[in-house]
Amino acid sequence: MRTQRAFSQRSGDACHSETVRVLVVDDDRxxxxxxxxxxxxxxxxxxxxxxxxxxxxxxxENTYDxxxxxxxxxxxxQRASTTGC
Numbered sequence: 001m002r003t004q005r006a007f008s009q010r011s012g013d014a015c016h017s018e019t020v021r022v023l024v025v026d027d028d029r030x031x032x033x034x035x036x037x038x039x040x041x042x043x044x045x046x047x048x049x050x051x052x053x054x055x056x057x058x059x060x061e062n063t064y065d066x067x068x069x070x071x072x073x074x075x076x077x078q079r080a081s082t083t084g085c
Contacts, residue, residue: 019045021063025055026070035068 022044026032029050036046047062049055059067 019043020065021045021047023047023049023055023058023062023064023067025049025052025067027051028070031070 020043022039024032024035024039024046026035026048027050032048032050036048039046047058047064049058055067055069058064
């Protein structure tokens with residue numbers, strides 16, 4: 001069901017007022033900013049984290065419909081994927 005809402009929101013369906021939330025995680029600040037700009041331009045609500053520690057904080061404090069995650073070196077990847085659950 002969430003996929004259908006996300007698709008409807010992106011296609012401009014006015015019947016769904018829920019904003020799709022996306023977390024972008026990338027240590028390349030210029031790339032993360034460009035991705036954010038493009039997604040915001042399409043109507044998404046976007047948060048950006050530049051490392052695994054910040055990504056983990058955002059992911060535990062908020063609910064996201066999608067997370068765009070850069071492939072990171074092992075040390076940073078491990079922190080981003082460890083949730084403690």
